[in-house]
Amino acid sequence: MNLIKSTFTNAFKNIFRNKLINFLSFGIIAFTLLIFGIFNYLTYSLDVFIGDFSRNIEAIFYLKDDARQPEIENLITELEENLLVKKVTFKSKNQAEIDFSRRFPELEYALSEFKDSPSPFPASLEVTFRQENNIDIKISTLIKEVEKLSIIEGKEVNLDWAKQVTNIKKFISVVGFFLSLILIFISSFIIFNVIKLNIFFRKDEINIFRLVGAQDWYIRFPFIIEGALLGFVGSVVAGILLFAALKLFPAYAAFMFNIVKGMIDFEDIPFNIFIRLILLGTGIGLVSSFLSLRQHLKPSND
Amino acid sequence: MNLIKSTFTNAFKNIFRNKLINFLSFGIIAFTLLIFGIFNYLTYSLDVFIGDFSRNIEAIFYLKDDARQPEIENLITELEENLLVKKVTFKSKNQAEIDFSRRFPELEYALSEFKDSPSPFPASLEVTFRQENNIDIKISTLIKEVEKLSIIEGKEVNLDWAKQVTNIKKFISVVGFFLSLILIFISSFIIFNVIKLNIFFRKDEINIFRLVGAQDWYIRFPFIIEGALLGFVGSVVAGILLFAALKLFPAYAAFMFNIVKGMIDFEDIPFNIFIRLILLGTGIGLVSSFLSLRQHLKPSND
Amino acid sequence: MIEFYHVYKQYVKSQFALSDVSFSIEKGEFLFLTGASGAGKTTLLKLIFKEELPGKGQILIDSENTNLIPQKKLFKLRRKLGIVFQDFKLLNNRTIYENIAVPLLVRGIRRPTIDSSVNDALALVGLTHRKHYIPAHVSGGEQQRVAIARAIVANPKILLADEPTGNLDTELSIEIFKLFERINANGITVLIATHDDHLMQLFPRRVLKLDKGKLISH
Amino acid sequence: MIEFYHVYKQYVKSQFALSDVSFSIEKGEFLFLTGASGAGKTTLLKLIFKEELPGKGQILIDSENTNLIPQKKLFKLRRKLGIVFQDFKLLNNRTIYENIAVPLLVRGIRRPTIDSSVNDALALVGLTHRKHYIPAHVSGGEQQRVAIARAIVANPKILLADEPTGNLDTELSIEIFKLFERINANGITVLIATHDDHLMQLFPRRVLKLDKGKLISH
Ligand SMILES: Nc1ncnc2c1ncn2[C@@H]1O[C@H](COP(=O)(O)OP(=O)(O)OP(=O)(O)O)[C@@H](O)[C@H]1O
Ligand SMILES: Nc1ncnc2c1ncn2[C@@H]1O[C@H](COP(=O)(O)OP(=O)(O)OP(=O)(O)O)[C@@H](O)[C@H]1O
Ligand SMILES: [Mg+2]
Ligand SMILES: [Mg+2]
DSSP, X not given: OHHHHHHHHHHHHHHHHTHHHHHHHHHHHHHHHHHHHHHHHHHHHHHHHHHHHHTOEEEEEEEOTTOOXXXXXXXXXXXXXXXXXXXXXXXXXXHXXXXXXXXXXXXXXXXXXXXXXXXXXXOEEEEEEOOOTTOHHHHHHHHHHHXXXXXXXXXXXXXXXXXXXXXXXXXXXXXXXXXXXXXXXXXXXXXXXXXXXXXXXXXXXXXHHHHTXXXXXXXXXXXXXXXXXXXXXXXXXXXXXXXXXXXXXXXXXXXXXXGGGGGGOOOOOOHHHHHHHXXXXXXXXXXXXXXXXXXXXXXXXX | OHHHXXXXXXXXXXXXXXXXXXXXHHHHHHHHHHHHHHHXXXXXXXXXXXXXXXXXXXXXXXXXXXXXXXXXXXXXXXXXXXXXXXXXXXXXXXXXHHHHHHHOGGGHHHHHTTSSXXXXXXXXXXXXXXXXXXXXXXXXXXXXXXXXXXXXXXXXXXXXXXXXHHHHHHHHHXXXXXXXXXXXXXHHHHHHHHXXXXXXXXXXXXXXXXXXXXXXXXXXXXXXXXXXXXHHHHHHHHHHHHHHHHHHHHHHHHHHOGGGGGGGOOOOOOHHHHHHHHHHHHHHHHHHHHHXXXXXXXXXXX | OEEEEEEEEEEETTEEEEEEEEEEEOTTOEEEEEESTTSSHHHHHHHHTTSSOOSEEEEEETTEEGGGOOGGGHHHHHHHEEEEOTTOOOOTTSOHHHHHHHHHHTTTOOHHHXXXXXXXXXXXXXXXXXXXXXXXXXXXXXXXXHHHHHHHTTOOSEEEEESTTTTSOHHHHHHHXXXXXXXXXXXXXXXXXXXOHHHHHXXXXXXXXXXXXXXXXX | OEEEEEEEEEEETTEEEEEEEEEEEOTTOEXXXXXXXXXXXXXXXXXXXXXXXXXXXXXXXTTEEGGGOOGGGHHHHHHHEEEEOTTOOOOTTSOHHHHHHHHHHTTTOOHHHHHHHHHHHHHHXXXXXXXXXXXXXXXXXXXXXHHHHHHHTTOOXXXXXXXXXXXXXXXXXXXXXXXXXXHHHTTOEEEEEOOOHHHHHHSOXXXXXXXXXXXXXX
C-alpha cells in the first residue's frame, strides 16, 4: 500500500524534476494533437456540409399539358405510398414560371417577353426520395417506371450528381482517416522518443534505483504515468486551443471581412471531438511510453 | 585557422554524439515544416483557383430590339477604345437563345415551347474589363454611362461578385499568413527548446570545456551550426515529403476514386515553396539556436 | 555468505579483469580487498551484486547462485546488500536526505520509519547539518559519507564498500572504519576494498589481495 | 604567482567556507593544501581558477587580480592552469585519448602536435593501453590518472591537483607525486590538495593547512 503511494509520489515528482524536457514534449504533443483536431474538425464539417447536399435525391417529372387532374392525383397518391419516396410536390405551370424567375433573376429580360401569354413552363411533380444505404438501384427502377407513364413528358434527375457527392464524401473521409493516421503515428513517434530521451536522461538514476533494490515496476511505473499524463494534458490543452481557435477565428475574420462571415460558421463544434482528442492523447501517451520502456529500459546485464 | 577547423569538426561530431535528441528534434522540425509547406501550398492553390475567377470583371448590356446596327457598332468601337476595356463581344438574339439552352439544359422543356417563334432573348454586348489595382470605381462609372444610352434596355454586372471574390482571396491569404506565422513560431519554439535541452544535456561538457580554457565562441559555435543544420536538413526533408505527398496523393486518390481525379490536380508545385521552406528552416534554426544560446549559455559565475 | 568458485571475468578479449578467483567469506566476517589500481577490486564487487556477470565460474551469495537469479528476482539479492560505490552514485537532483532515503523508499517503508532511519544514518556519518543540501553543493568527503550513509541505512546483511575513505582525512577514515566495525558487531558481513595500507594496519583483519586479476592472498 | 589577501567565501548565510585567508605562493613552488573533509580545500582551488568568486578579498594569479578579469578573458587565466579535479570531470562520450586532447584542441593546436603530446601524457601516467577506452570502462584509479594526464598535457604554468591520489594505491601515488616533482623541476608551480599524511611525510614541503575555512598554518 505504502509502496504504491510512494511510487505515485515518485512518478509525479519526476515530472517536475525534469521540467524542461517534459514541458517541451508536452508542447509538441499539444501541437500535434491540435493539428489533428483541426483536421478532424475540418473533415467533420465538410462531411456535414456535403451531407446536406446528398441527403436529398430528387427527380422532377414534367407533365404533358394535356394531362388530366385525376390522372395526376392518382400518380401523386401512388408515389406517396411508395416506401422509397419521401415527399411529392405538385408544381403548376404558373408556379413554375414564378420559380424560374426567382431562380434566374438575370433572365428577367428574357421572360418579360412572355408576360402576357400563358406560362411557357410545363407543370411538374417534384419527388424527393428517402436515401438509405444503397437503394439507388431501386430508386432508378422506380424513376424509369414513372417515366413511361403517358402523362409524363420528360424527367430530370439528380441521381448521378448525388452519387458523385457520395463519392466525394467517401473520398474526404478516407483523406481524413489517412491524415489522422499519419498524425497519430507522428504523435506516438514523438512521445515514444520523448520517453526514450527521458530514460536516456535518467539512465544513471534508474541504474542507482536498481542497485539499491528497486523492483522493475517501481522504475517503470513513473514513466508510464508520465507518458499518459503528457498525452492527457497535451490533449486537454489541444482541445482548449482548438475550441479557442474555432471560436475566435470566425469572430476575428468577421471583424476583418464582414462579408464572408457566413462562410466560416463554426457554431457547432461537436463535443465528440474533444472526447476523441483526450482519449487519443492519453492512449497514445500510455501505449508509446509502454513501447518505449519495453525497448529501452532493458536491464543492463543480459 | 586550425582552431576554426577544429571547431567545425567538433560541431559536426557533436551532432552525431547526441544522435537521439538530434534525431528527435530533426523529425519534429521536418514535421512542422511539412505542415507549414502543406498549408502554404493549399493557400497558394486556393489563390490560383480564386485568381482564375476574379480575373474577369464582366458586364452584359442588353440592347433594345429597335437598336440600329450603326448605333451598336458605334458603341462597340467606343468601348473597344476605352483603356479599361479588354474585350467586347456582340451577341445576337439567336446566339442568346443557343447560349441559354446550353447554359441551362434542364430548361429544354421550357424553351421547346418557343421553337418556332423568333428568339425571345434580347441581343447583348458582353464587355470584359481589364482588372488592375483598384480601378473598380472607374469601371463602375463607365458602366453607368453606357447604361444611360438610349439603345440599352438593361444591364447585368458581376462587379459585386468580383469584389466578393477579391475579398475571399484577401481573406484566405490573411488566413495563410496567420497560419504560417503560428507554424513559424512553433518551429522556432521547438528549435529554441531543443537547443536549450541540448545545452542542458551537455552542461557538464560545456563546463569542462570552459575549465580547460575554451573560448566562448568555441563553445557556442557548434550549437549555432547544429541549429542551422537541423533547420536545413529538416526543411529539405519536409520539402521532399511535401513533393512526395502532393505527387503521390492524387495518384492514390485517382486510383481509389477515379471520378474525382480532376478535383485534386497538384500538377504545378511551385519551386518557390521549396526555396521558401529551406530558407525558412535554416533561418529558424540559426535564429532560435542563437536566442537559446544567449538565454541559456550564460557563464556560471556572475 | 559470499563464495567464489573459479570465477573469470573478461571485459575485452585476451584481457582478464579477474582470473580463476576462488574464496569464501563467512557470515559476520570483516575483511579487506586490496590490490593496485586496475587489479580488479571493483570488478569483484560488481560480480557480487550482479552488475556484471562472470565469464566462467559460480558465485554464491547467502547460498544462492547468482547465475541462476532471474532479472525479476534480482532486487531480492540487492536488498540484502548495502553498497558504497567508488564513484558514490548519488542522485544530483535530490537532497542528501532524499538520497539516503531512496533504499527505504523502494522497499515501501513508511514515512515516519524512513525519517528516523535516515536521521540516524546522517548522525552516524556526521552530516546532519548538510541534510537539505544537494550533492553538488557539498565537499567530496561529504559526498562520500552520504554514500556510506545510504549503504547502511536499510540494515543490509552484507556491506560492500569500494574505496570508502579515498576522499576522507585520516581521522575521519578511522572513524568510518570504527563505524564499520560497530556495524559488523551486529553480525553484518563487511567487505571493504581499499588502497590504504595505513588503515589496514590499524584494523588488522583478513585481506584478499588481487594482482592483475589474480587472487594472490586470501 | 598565487596571492590571497583576506579572502572570504560564503556559500550560505552565516557559514564561511573560507574566512580571512591570506597567503602567497612563489613561482616554481611545490606545496600541499590540507585539512579535514569540508575544511575548504576545494573551495580555495575553485577561487584560483575563478569557478567561484570570493565574497571579500583579492586574489592575484600571475600578478593579475582575478576579480577584474572579464568573462571574455577568463580563458586566458584558465590556460595558465592545469587542474586535476576531485571528481575527475571526464567527458563520458569521448575516449581517454580524446579526453586528454581537449585542452589542446580548444587552444587550436595542430593534430600532429596534439598526437605526440597526448601520447607522452598517456605514457607518463601509464595508460597507453587504455587509450581507446571510454572513462566508464576503466577503473577508478585509471580515471584519476586520465584526469592527471589532462591537467599536465598543455604545459600549464601552474598545476592544481585536488586529491589526485585518493583512488590510487600507495605505490602509484608515490609515482604520481614523483611526476609532479619532475614537472615542478621545470619551473611549474604545483599546489596539491591532499589528505594523505603518509605521502606528505614522504615529500616534505611547505603545507597550507585549513581548518573550518581558516588557514591555520602556511
Ligand atoms: N556549492 C556549495 N553550496 C553550499 N555549500 C558548499 C558548496 N560547496 C561547498 N560547500 C560547503 O563548503 C565547505 C567546504 O567545501 P570544500 O569542498 O571546499 O571542502 P574540502 O576541503 O574540499 O573537503 P573534502 O576534503 O571533503 O573534499 C563544505 O562544508 C561544503 O559543504
Ligand atoms: N566496462 C569495462 N570495459 C572494459 N574494461 C574494463 C571495464 N571495467 C573495468 N575494466 C578494466 O578491468 C580492469 C579492472 O578494473 P577494476 O575497476 O575492477 O579495477 P580496480 O581494482 O577497482 O581499480 P581501482 O583501484 O583503480 O579502482 C581495469 O584494467 C579496467 O580498465
Ligand atoms: Mg575500483
Ligand atoms: Mg574537496
